[in-house]
Structure formats: C-alpha cells, structure tokens
Amino acid sequence: MAAGRLELVVVRHGLTQWNRECRYQGQRDVPLLLPDALPGLDRLREALEAQAFDAVHCSDLIRCRQTLAHVIEGRERAWPTHFDSRLRELDFGDYEGRTYEELKDLEAYRVWIDSAGEQAPPGGESTAELRQRLEAWFAELLAGCSPHGQHRALVVTHGGVIRELRRRFEAIGFWEGGVSQAEGRRFLFTHDGEPWQCSSSSAVPAPASAVS
Template identity: 85%
Template sequence: MAAAGRLELVVVRHGVTQWNRERRYQGQRDIPLLLPDALPGLDRLRGELEKQIFDAVHCSDLTRCRQTLAHVIEGRERAWPTHFDARLRELDFGDYEGRTYDELKSQPFYRTWIDSEGRQPPPGGESTADLRRRLDAWFTDLVDGCSPHGHHRTLVVCHGGVTRELRRRFEGIGFWEGGVVQAEGRRFTFIHDGEGWQCSSSSAVPVPASATP
C-alpha cells in the first residue's frame, strides 16, 4: 500500500502597516507596509523560513502581502511557482474600512456584526460565509494539485481574517479567537486518509521562544 500523503500549509500574516498601528479596519484597501517599522517582524519571519523548501507559494494580491513575501523569500524568488490570488484577500469590511473600534462601537449595526462573529455582513461588505466560500474554492484548487501519496509544503501569505477563518475551520475555534499578530501565522499539517485531506495538527509560526530548546 502506498504511503499516506502529507501536506503542510505555512500560513503567515503580512507585516505591520500604518493602519494596523492606528487600529483601523483595512479590509481590501491596498495599504502598504509601514517601513522601517515592519522590518523586525519580517526579519524574524524570514529567519524562521530561510531553511525551508516549498513546492509552491500562494499570496494575496494586495501590496502589503506582496511586500511581505518579497522580504521573507528574498534571494529565492524564482525557487518556487508563485500564485497571486485575490481569493486570499482580507475580509471586505465595507463601510467600516478606514475606521476604528472607538469610532464604531456605539453603532447598533456594528455591535450586531461583532456579536454575530461576522455572520452578519458589515454595510457594503462581506459576511464570514462569503469569505468562507472563496477560501473553500482556493483550498479545493490547492489540494486538487497535491498527490494523495506525496509530501507537499506550501507557503501562504495572507491577512488576519483569512488566518482566523482557516483556524476556525481546521482548529475548531471561534472566528474571533483565531487572531495572529502581523508577520506571524500557523503551520497546518494534513494527512490524506484515502478519502481526503484531514488536518492533523496546527502550531505557531514562528515557533515561540518558550517552545525552543
């Protein structure tokens, strides 16, 4: 019997931006990284990934993710096929983009959105079900290209909301519970059980200092 396949997804959030510092909802606004402030986090992430070999790279097409990717794989840009994919964009926050919690907290529609864990879309924006549909389509395309008996490793550079949704799906936690800070992420490991790919583990990227020998 052929050995079971293995797939690793190394999913990382882009580096820090000015709107992150100001705690503004960015959504699908094309906000660049805040440089040089973003560099310490990006350098730490590059150090974590510098010895890892990937079969493919998938990246949101927004500037902050493109810049993050360029930094963390600098010198290895041509090593693996790279796919820039709008399906990996942040949740569309609609009318809330560019605004802060303090500006919105007294609005009833905003409270409904928060309390519903995003199931109720913000005005002019996406619900988490909308986000889930495009990520499901992306993930299906990804695994369709993976042999059920091979070993695969893919780097994914995306956004906080995308990472939250992947954690909700593969770790079984609440959407708002799955946040990661900028220039950090998760490593998901999948095993092919003969019928499909099943997530077997999830861990932090970079590895927390307290977890290293």
C-alpha cells in the first residue's frame, strides 16, 4: 500500500510597524504595515498561486489573518480554514511593545536571552509552553491525515512558531531557525508503517538562485 504523505507549508505573517521598529509583538494584535508589507506578500502569493491545499490553518491574530487573505485572495472558499490561538506567537509578557535597546540592561532580560527562551519572560510564556500547545495542534493535524493518503496544508503563523518547528523537524539550534516576514518553510512528512517522519525542509518562497 502506498505510503502517506503530508506537505506542510508554514509561513510567517507580513511586515508590521512593530517589526520595523524591532519591538516584541508576541500576542499583541498588531496589524500589517500597509502598503509597505505588500511586496513581500505579493512574492509569497506568487510562490503559492499554483498550489492547492486540503486545509488552511491560521493564527487568530490580525496580522496573520490579513496575510492569509492576501495570499489566497480569490480562493478563500476553496479550502476549509481553521483559525487557531495555538498558532499564536510566544507570549512575551512584560517585554511586548519594547525593543532590545530598551531591555538590554535588565538582568531578567539577559537571563531570558541566555536561556534561549526556556525561562519565561516576566508575565509571559516559556518556549516549553509554546511547544506544548504546538504539539497539541500538530497531533490533531496528523490525526486527520490518512496514513496512506496525500495531504497538503497551508499554515500562516509567527516567527517564534516557525523557529520551534524548525528546531524540532530540522534539528537546528534555537538561534538558527529565524525566518523573515512573508517567508517560511515547506516540510514534507511521510508515513510508511512507522510514525510520521519529516523527510525534508526547504525555503518558501524558494531562493532566487534555486528558481533561476
């Protein structure tokens, strides 16, 4: 019997004013910075326009909703869409709305940075807590996939979420997993008598050198 296959296209939301100002956004509901965000969104839409999806999953925060609306404009009714708070960015607590320059001399901030997020920021969430909610979401996603079927899902989320997915599926360090706004990763999972395994990961959109 044929092996199951899941293609997961996971992308970060487009540019916001707080991105431009290098402020921690976390779970603050910050909208996209328009029209400045459009070039990145247009490039992402072009990269995905020839692809169909079995389902769409999106953080419920406005910057992800706006990104999704732009990327699948004209195809909104083509696939079931799930807005899910488990796909939100890490909760940065007291650091939300502040910049590195404003925080760098605080001892608690330095401890948080040195822990690679494993220690929760004041009033916020640890990366272990982020992983826990992502694990629950991913387990539900896999439960809905036939072990012998072919599936493709689009996920619109945040940089911290993608960083954690890359840490898990690419086995890279915390600081290596960052992606820019309106960019992400394509993960391919296979199921062949064993639990689902990630067999490859690549950049979305593909680098110019890879498509020239």
